[in-house]
Amino acid sequence: MTRDPAHFLPSAEPVALIDASGIPTGSRQAELPAPADLLRAYAGLVIGRRFNEQADALARQGRLAVYPSSYGQEACQVAAAQVLAPEDWLFPTYRDAVAVIARGVDPAATLTLFRGDWHSGYDPHRHRVAPQATPLATQLTQAVGVAHAARLRGEPTVVLALCGDGATSEGDFAEALNFAAVFAAPVVFFVQNNQYAISVPLSRQSAAPSLAHKGVGFGMPSERVDGNDVAALLAVVGAAVRRARAGEGPQLIEAHTYRVQAHTNADDPGRYRSPEEEATWAARDPLTRLAAYLRGAGLLDDDAQVRFDTEAERVATALRTGSAERRTPDPTRLFASVYSVPTPQLEEQAALVLDELSREVEV
Template sequence: MDSLQQRSSTVQEPPAATPAYRPTPPPAWKPRTDPGPLLPDAEPFRVLGTDAVASADPELLRRLYAELVRGRRYNAQATALTKQGRLAVYPSTTGQEASEVAAALALEDRDWLFPSYRDTLAAVARGLDPVQALTLLRGDWHTGYDPREHRVAPLSTPLATQLPHAVGLAHAARLKGDDVVALAMVGDGGTSEGDFHEALNFAAVWQAPVVFLVQNNGFAISVPLAKQTAAPSLAHKAVGYGMPGRLVDGNDAVAVHQVLTEAVARARRGGGPTLVEAVTYRIDAHTNADDATRYRGDSEVEAWRAHDPILLLEREMTERGILDEDGKRAAAEAAETMAAALRERMNADPVLDPMDLFAHVYAEQTTQLREQAAQLRAELDAESEA
């Protein structure tokens, strides 16, 4: 006890004062690039209704108009097929046809289109058979088409997963020396996915020849854009990744085509990726299984009907003497012919071959897959002989 008391009463000398810490100032920091040129315009870029439309190619306008009319009829026919039980589901792009068509027409034959599940119209405008474009939504034969035939990647149902694939293909093409650009389409809801971030980040770091087209149609199913992001626009997100962002009126087919064509050309000459936001609106419900009246009012939809992409282009072409009643009639008749053929072919029951389960899985089948295919073939042969 005495020793403890003695130790506790011992006076401790204060420690020697240490010199004050003075950190070395860091080198002067400057951003690697000036963010100013990467920022999108304050308002969506437009051509229709402005002086810029005077320089638009009349042949391009006619082609855009024909594709828009055909696309509107395609959407209506596909929606009707769901009600007839010929399609399991259909996500309509009614009201968004301008962005869909412009995306397809902005690419060269050697380029690749990476669509989302809603972008069947873009695939058809690219040259894909309308029936094959709907086969996945019918529930048979894998993706429904050979992606290499028209260079259209499989329609991606998981949100934004096609974006890293587009970056990988574009980067690989550049490493091989191929003059190829990838255009990846995604909805505003897809920008909330991690795949979106990863794709844009890698694309900018690698300076990959890829263009990202965000069709901002106002809703991720029932979730409005304001509940997804606080960014001034989705195009502003480009700055954070080090690429330019462009904001365009998604219902102005000429404007979207011009912006995408410029972005594709920039990517092709080694300028790197671009993020394009097309401001549009989903007139129909998310799919035929959705009740849009639960989260938006009729007045909102009607306001966007007045900004219909077909009416906008039709009005401009008529005023310029590029389109007359005969031209309108010809476009409508061509669209109706397409719809009739689509309806007839989709009403025929598909011939399903169970062996297709093993087709188009690998370029060269694995040993395990060959064994499974042989087993199924033996079972099918036994059933046919019974």
């Protein structure tokens, strides 16, 4: 592997293939994905947007304890899932529900975490999707472990680890990148830079030229990409996955995007950002951008749009139906999937919970 510093530096400007008006940029940094891939991504964007709208409504109705919306970031989510092969792994954060459903997980099960129910709500091994991580950056070291193990076994597995800009300030982020680079683990670190760590702007988080530049210090090639341009995302993230699968090691990618809605339904973004800033980013919406390109290229018509909208509404209906079902959480399930063979400490904790539950019944 080359040690030329220039090899590790990201582009001076984020890679973009389709501009905010839906017009190809003519960039030679990457090739425009095939029409079929763009249509598949568009279908995912339509579903992702409707999923965010419905989940946000459920949270406001009190049927979810909380919902961290990815409205406006759906292009990152959809591209992350689409470039992976069935044998690959996705390691998501709490804001990556759209990526999780794009990977094939049942939409209602994806929201289990936000109802305050047990664990992740789905089988990680079946879908090759790790539980959505709430603590910042902890999933990154776990992702590197899975990637390193796959490499040792000679498997063609690639791991895509998602995180936000706030996670890049955590120690786990540095540890994960360092280990991955030293051992050439087949992992892609995908930072969705949505400009804020809750209310803290990026300028108060890092003094680096960009978050992508952080990869240079670890000897890892990095890239910057327009996170609202799904075409550029498919090209850049897809290329990183292919390199990792070919044994060329990890890569750090920073996607420039924006969290349109609040951090969660408990947040008031009006306290820390301006309407002008929000309007600027609203004009860069990934959904309308790709729709404009597809219609201009003759790849999307009204009939196709109706089909995409119908499927998205089916997902929303399933979410409403699933959230209306009354569930009685079973506290003992908290201990069911922690270790394949329970440790003595875990068994002791389970016994304490059972004892407490039996006392409540007696009272």
